[in-house]
Amino acid sequence: MRLAREHGFDKVTVDMISAEAGVSPRTFFNYFPSKEVAVVGRTPGALPPQLLDTFVAGGPAHPRTVLEELTRAIVDQMAADPPERQEVHDIFMLAHGTPSVFAALMTRFDGFRQSLAAAVAQRMGPDADEGIPDLIATVAMAAVRTGMERWSSDLTTDGSDSPVPYVERSVALLHLLLAPDHTSTRSAP
Known part of the structure; x- marks a missing residue:
């Protein structure tokens, strides 16, 4: 949510979310099928x-x-x-x-x-x-x-x-x- 507030949701990428969370995009997708589901x-x-x-x-x-x-x-x-x-x-x-x-x-x-x-x-x-x-x-x-x-x-x-x-x-x-x-x-x- 913080990334969405700062950059706008459409500009937030899975790579950005993953970097912020300290995990790889592959790990992100182990938990969420999309950034929408994650939010x-x-x-x-x-x-x-x-x-x-x-x-x-x-x-x-x-x-x-x-x-x-x-x-x-x-x-x-x-x-x-x-x-x-x-x-x-x-x-x-x-x-x-x-x-x-x-x-x-x-x-x-x-x-x-x-x-x-x-x-x-x-x-x-x-x-x-x-x-x-x-x-x-x-x-x-x-x-x-x-x-x-x-x-x-x-x-x-x-x-x-x-x-x-x-x-x-x-x-x-x-x-x-x-x-x-x-x-x-x-x-x-």
Whole structure:
């Protein structure tokens, strides 16, 4: 990210990154298929196996409960291993201005979503509607991403605080949106 800030992402080469890291380009490619993947490498990619096992062990439940517990697991992991605000801000800013970085970031998020959907499917069992696990994972990721983007763009503090309150706020708004509306007198279609 520092090289991208100094030179512009398009001018940064794998050779420059390798030299800065003190490794050969060949070693770089052992870890990353491209400089785009290297720059988004710290974004969420998976929950730790122990956390996933605990989530799956919760067993079948109403989809709303599964969504609540999945988002709680993501927030718990974020609290245990918080990212750095400036780093996340820089990744989002770079992604918004560089299509290849945006594609790498969306690929990374989609891989995370797929791992979450697999865990939800495992938890809900074979009798669950086949579209529910993917939808739950997609909605959870949308709430997390919204909170992360809000946190990373709020640079009014020293940057040392956690994204957890921002993500929890997004998750709370999501649950509010999904709550039954008892004030409406209209019947559901």
